[in-house]
Amino acid sequence: MLATTLLSACSGDEGKPVLTWYLNPDGVDTLNAIAERCSTDDYDIETELLPTGATDQRVQLARRLAAEDDTTDLMNLDPVFVPEFANAGWLAEMPEDTITEDTLEGIAETARWDDTIYAAPMWANTQLLWYRKSLAEETGLDMSKPVTWDQIIDAASEVPGATVGVQGNKYEAYVVWINAMIQGAGGEIVSNTDAGIDATVEIDSEAGRKAAAIIEKLANSPAAQSDLSVSNEGTSLPAMFAGPGEFMVNWTFVYKNYAPSPENTITEEQYKDLGWARYPRTVADMPSKPPVGGIDIGVGAYSKHPDFALEAARCVTDTEAQVQLAVEAGLMPATNSAYDAPELAEAYPEDLLALFRESVDQGGPRPKSAFYATISSALQSVWHSPESVSDSTPQESAEFLKNVLEGKALL
Amino acid sequence: MTTTIATPATKAGDIPPEVSDRTRAENRLGMKLVAPALIVMLVVTAFPILRALWLSFYNYSLTAPEDRQFVGIDNYVTALTDSLFWRDIGMTVIYMLVTVAFELVIGFAFAMIMHRVIFARGVIRTSILIPYGIITVVSGFAWQFAFTYQNGFVNGWLPFVSADFNWFGDTVPAVIAIMVSEIWKTTPFMSLLLLAGLAQVSDDMIEAAKVDGATWWQRLFKVILPNMRAAIMVAVLFRALDAYRIFDNIFVMTAGAQNTESISFLTYRQSIEQFQLGMGSALAVLLFLSVLLVAFLIVKLFRVDLAQARGES
Numbered sequence: 001m002l003a004t005t006l007l008s009a010c011s012g013d014e015g016k017p018v019l020t021w022y023l024n025p026d027g028v029d030t031l032n033a034i035a036e037r038c039s040t041d042d043y044d045i046e047t048e049l050l051p052t053g054a055t056d057q058r059v060q061l062a063r064r065l066a067a068e069d070d071t072t073d074l075m076n077l078d079p080v081f082v083p084e085f086a087n088a089g090w091l092a093e094m095p096e097d098t099i100t101e102d103t104l105e106g107i108a109e110t111a112r113w114d115d116t117i118y119a120a121p122m123w124a125n126t127q128l129l130w131y132r133k134s135l136a137e138e139t140g141l142d143m144s145k146p147v148t149w150d151q152i153i154d155a156a157s158e159v160p161g162a163t164v165g166v167q168g169n170k171y172e173a174y175v176v177w178i179n180a181m182i183q184g185a186g187g188e189i190v191s192n193t194d195a196g197i198d199a200t201v202e203i204d205s206e207a208g209r210k211a212a213a214i215i216e217k218l219a220n221s222p223a224a225q226s227d228l229s230v231s232n233e234g235t236s237l238p239a240m241f242a243g244p245g246e247f248m249v250n251w252t253f254v255y256k257n258y259a260p261s262p263e264n265t266i267t268e269e270q271y272k273d274l275g276w277a278r279y280p281r282t283v284a285d286m287p288s289k290p291p292v293g294g295i296d297i298g299v300g301a302y303s304k305h306p307d308f309a310l311e312a313a314r315c316v317t318d319t320e321a322q323v324q325l326a327v328e329a330g331l332m333p334a335t336n337s338a339y340d341a342p343e344l345a346e347a348y349p350e351d352l353l354a355l356f357r358e359s360v361d362q363g364g365p366r367p368k369s370a371f372y373a374t375i376s377s378a379l380q381s382v383w384h385s386p387e388s389v390s391d392s393t394p395q396e397s398a399e400f401l402k403n404v405l406e407g408k409a410l411l
Numbered sequence: 412m413t414t415t416i417a418t419p420a421t422k423a424g425d426i427p428p429e430v431s432d433r434t435r436a437e438n439r440l441g442m443k444l445v446a447p448a449l450i451v452m453l454v455v456t457a458f459p460i461l462r463a464l465w466l467s468f469y470n471y472s473l474t475a476p477e478d479r480q481f482v483g484i485d486n487y488v489t490a491l492t493d494s495l496f497w498r499d500i501g502m503t504v505i506y507m508l509v510t511v512a513f514e515l516v517i518g519f520a521f522a523m524i525m526h527r528v529i530f531a532r533g534v535i536r537t538s539i540l541i542p543y544g545i546i547t548v549v550s551g552f553a554w555q556f557a558f559t560y561q562n563g564f565v566n567g568w569l570p571f572v573s574a575d576f577n578w579f580g581d582t583v584p585a586v587i588a589i590m591v592s593e594i595w596k597t598t599p600f601m602s603l604l605l606l607a608g609l610a611q612v613s614d615d616m617i618e619a620a621k622v623d624g625a626t627w628w629q630r631l632f633k634v635i636l637p638n639m640r641a642a643i644m645v646a647v648l649f650r651a652l653d654a655y656r657i658f659d660n661i662f663v664m665t666a667g668a669q670n671t672e673s674i675s676f677l678t679y680r681q682s683i684e685q686f687q688l689g690m691g692s693a694l695a696v697l698l699f700l701s702v703l704l705v706a707f708l709i710v711k712l713f714r715v716d717l718a719q720a721r722g723e724s
Contacts, residue, residue, distance in 0.1 A: 059683060066473055084474040084686075170668065196478045197470075230580075370475045374685055407470040407486065410493040410677070411685060 017043045017305045019312055021074040024050050024057050024295065027329030031316075034324065038315035043308045045074070045316075054078045054172055058373065065090035065300060072300035073309040074316070077119060079110030079296050080172075080366050080376075083193075086113035087370035092299040092306050094120055094313070102335045106292040106363040113368070114194070119296035120317045121334035123325055126279075126359040127180070127291045130254050132245030133275040135162055146288070148281045149181065149214040152247040156223035164218055165236030165248030168228045170384040175376045176291045176366065177249070178383060181211035183289035183364035184282030189379065190401070193369035197405045201398045203379075208394030210282055215389040229385035241270050249279060251293065252356055255348065256330035276352055278359060289364030294334060332356050377411050378404045460699070467693035473686035486693035496677070496694075500701070503673040505586070507654040507705070510593045514650055515643075517594070518601030525602065526609045543599035551663030554592035555579075558664075585669045592660045597653065601646050608642020609635070644713040648706065655705050656698075674698055 023031050028049065035045040050057040058081050064072045065085065077085065085091050094117040099108045107124035111117055129147070136143045139155035139162075156162040167173035179189055187207020192200045202208075218224050225246075227235055237257065239246040248254075258274055260266045279290035297317055299309045315321070322338035325331040327347045333339050339357050348356075367375055382397035383389055403409035430438075467486055471479040490496045525536050542550065557563045558578040566572050578584040612635050620634045636643070658675040665671045667680065678698055682691025 055684065062473070062686065063683075088474040088476065196475050197472075370478075371472065374472075374687075377685065407482065407687075407690060408489055410490060410495045410681070410690070 017308060019043050019045045019073040019303075019305060019309055020071050021045050021047045021312075021316070022050050022061060022072065022076060023047050024054075024076045024078075025052055026295075027325055027331050030325050030328045030331075034316050034321045038312055038321075040311075043305060043312070045312055050076070054081075055373075058084075061085070062088075062090070065302070068302045069300070070302045070304045073303045073305065074313055075298045075300065076122070076295045077298045079107065079119075079121075079292065079294060080368075080372050082110055082119045082296055082298065083113045083368045084370050084372055085298060086116070086118040090298075090301050091118040092301050092303065092310065094118060094299070094310065098314075100335075102337050104334055104336065104357065104360045106360040106365065107294055107296075107334045109365050110292065110294075110368070111296050119298045120313050122295045122297050122317045123322065123331040124334040124360045125251050125293035125332060126356060126363050127176075127249050127251055127293075128254075128355060128359060129247060129277045129280050130240070130250055131247045131275045131277065132240060133273050135159065135245040135247070136275060138244065143275060143277050146278060146281050148284050150217070152280055153214070153218050153221055153223050156247055157221045159244050160222075161243035162223065163225045163239055163246040164223045165225060165239055165246045165250065166218065166228070166231065166386075167233060167236075167249075168231045168384075168386045170229075170380050171232070172376060173233060174384065174386075175379050176293070178211055178215075178379060179366050180279060180289055180291045180364060181214055181282045182207045184279075184286060185210045186283075186286060187211075188367070190367045190369065190375060193367055196370055197407075199367075199369060199371070199405065201401050201405075203401065204395045204398035207282070208398075209391060212383075212389050212391060212393045214282065215383070215386050216391075219386040219389065224386075229387060240274070241266060245273075252332045253330045255352060276355060278355060279363075287362065290359040290362070292360060292363040292365050294360075295331075332360070334360075371405060374404060374411065375401060381411065463692040463695050463699075465692075466688050467690075467696050469689040471687070471689040473688055479689075482689070486690050487697070490690070490693055490697060496674075496697075498670065499672050499674045499677045502586070502671065503655060503657065503675070506590065506593070506657050506673060507651055510590050510597070510654050510657075511647060511651050513590075513594045514598045514601040515647060518598050518646070519605050521598065521602035522605035522609050525606050539602060540599045542596050543603075545596065547596055547659040548663055550596045551592055551660045554588065554595070554660075555664045558588045558591075579665055579669065582670045585665050585671045589657075589660045589664050589671060592664065593654065593657060596660075597650060601650055604646035604649065605639070605642060608639040608646070611642065612638045640713065644709070647713070648709045651709055652702060652706060655702060674701070 021031075021035055028047075032047055035047050039045045050060055057076075057078065061072065061075055061077070061081075062085070065088070082091070094111070096117065098117050098120045099111055103121060104124055106126070107121040111119040111121055129152070131143070131152075133143075136155070139158055141147060141151060141155045153164055156164050167177055182189060182203065182205075185207035187205045187210075188202045189208075190199045191202050192198075219228060225231055225236060225239060233250055236246065236248050236250065237254070240248060240258065255274075255276075258264070258266050258271055260268055260271055279288040281288045297313045299306065299313050303309045317334075319333075319335065319338045319341070322333035322335060323341040323343050326333050326338065327343050333344075336357070338344070339353060344353060366372065369375060378401045379397055382400050383393060400409060404411045468481060468483055469479055470482045470486070521539050525532075525539060528535050545553075558565050560566050560575050560577055565578070566574050566576055576584075578588045616634050616638070617630055620630045625633065656675050657673045658679065661667060661671055661673055661676050662679075667676050672680075674694070675698060678691060678694040681687045681694055685691070
């Protein structure tokens with residue numbers, strides 16, 4: 001009896017495999033439902049929650065993967081961390097057909113590293129310019145045409161109490177803002193990122209100075225919100241329907257967030273006053289580069305069941321899952337076919353859907369580098385607070401970034 | 412850490428010639444019995460230290476293992492010539508000096524109360540010790556909530572502070588908030604160590620001083636404190652080394668913002684957040700050396716023989 005028990009214990013028969021899927025805490029209920037749907041007769045998918053902040057999520061996953069944890073099967077990854085994780089050898093390669101013609105170009109770019117696909121796009125986020133239609137009318141700004149940062153700062157400054165909402169806290173979203181403005185002027189923070197620490201630092205450029213000028217202008221204008229140096233995606237939300245309102249750059253979740261419900265005090269009339277437009281231009285004669293965010297699904301390189309994990313990654317990112325996430329949680333799809341689903345047309349205005357899709361497709365990703373976290377932190381160190389930004393900031397940050405990448409300065 | 416400053420009362424191979432064969436055999440047996448534990452300890456402590464030392468000579472990021480470069484002492488040169496390193500060292504020393512000073516005074520008062528109290532002794536002793544039983548991260552969160560102007564109580568209790576004063580908006584108030592949390596959490600430990608010292612002061616001496624007409628202050632400064640010097644030194648040493656490695660409260664309350672970062676936090680950021688194992692290891696080695704220096708200075712300052720403090724000689 002004892003021998004039989006011992007033998008069976010040693011035989012490696014552990015029953016039905018369980019795949020662990022690490023989730024960031026967005027749309028968790030929907031993701032749990034998707035995990036249940038994608039569990040098969042061969043394996044079950046269990047979900048585990050990661051911390052709230054993107055940086056903390058990255059650290060927790062990295063600590064597991066650096067220790068070659070074989071229970072990290074699937075993970076939700078902020079797209080900027082894919083190159084880091086892939087370069088470290090922590091992600092399993094994905095099949096070539098993970099990215100197809102159907103995938104929106106902006107998010108497709110984030111899943112590749114070194115000509116190999118390491119992640120499957122699950123949802124693609126982007127930023128729009130959200131505004132009060134009544135405020136735009138009052139200032140005489142024609143929102144049917146592309147607007148520039150200068151125009152919206154000037155317009156908001158004209159109306160007492162009107163503001164421009166941005167993310168100015170010392171965190172990742174501040175870099176998202178800076179990057180979008182630099183790309184909007186045809187520049188880059190860094191180029192030749194494949195060279196790792198020898199990447200070319202480009203931020204000390206005309207585009208970098210234009211971005212700095214916009215931050216300086218906003219910080220010194222009456223349109224700046226009082227909490228500019230600590231503002232985040234959430235803090236600028238209440239200003240939309242307080243006083244004359246605001247022009248605000250923010251992610252796609254804003255539309256669902258303002259929908260009148262028992263949890264908020266937004267009226268139907270106010271909701272109808274909410275307008276949206278493409279991300280503001282940095283310079284008048286160049287199209288803007290809206291930020292691209294979202295979530296890519298990675299498969300752990302040390303997974304005990306890599307084939308099952310790849311199969312599960314395909315299932316949890318299929319069109320059905322993407323449509324479900326968009327309708328239930330406001331997390332927009334990464335593929336054209338999901339955008340074409342009738343459920344989305346019911347849930348969102350047609351022009352808003354078109355704008356989301358266009359923004360992701362024509363958006364600009366943040367630098368793809370195995371040292372992205374270093375680049376981001378180095379930028380935050382020099383560019384924060386927004387009130388301290390001046391014409392010399394791009395040059396200072398270029399020098400600091402070079403020194404940090406070469407290991408000649410502490411960050 | 413404290414094991415590094417211990418001076419053995421009897422060194423191996425330093426046995427006086429008059430020692431008998433039997434004692435010598437017992438010593439040899441003792442060493443053999445201790446050897447396995449010593450080897451295990453060396454493996455678990457020496458290996459990470461040596462590995463950190465080795466890593467500190469590389470420019471090595473965890474996310475770019477193939478770009479690893481041997482850079483010799485460059486990481487140390489970079490750290491020691493960077494203003495950020497010295498700013499964080501300065502901040503760490505301030506944390507240590509201020510918190511230990513407050514803890515020593517408040518801790519001694521608590522120790523006196525715990526020593527002398529007759530009524531409800533158990534309840535009072537337990538009440539004083541409760542903060543020490545709370546996990547630092549938990550107390551950090553509690554104090555962070557207490558200090559936030561949106562829902563905290565601190566602004567309401569302080570008449571000289573406006574209701575919307577943001578404690579975490581600037582360096583000085585943020586440091587004060589962190590120190591308050593640190594002092595609240597660890598004063599009981601200080602008082603516990605001082606209570607042990609207080610219990611060793613002979614009542615006869617205090618009685619004699621009283622008979623000689625010494626006032627309460629004279630008895631405190633001329634009899635009690637001098638006789639507690641070893642206990643005070645141990646308490647200050649333990650707490651100073653702990654305070655020098657301050658991390659949790661900063662992590663929870665400001666995450667290093669507003670220049671509140673300590674040297675431990677800088678090391679954490681380099682190693683864990685930035686994945687810079689080379690620079691992180693160099694900083695860890697510097698942290699280790701600076702902790703040794705602090706311990707050495709405190710032992711020198713109090714001029715106390717640790718062996719005597721342990722009652723070994």
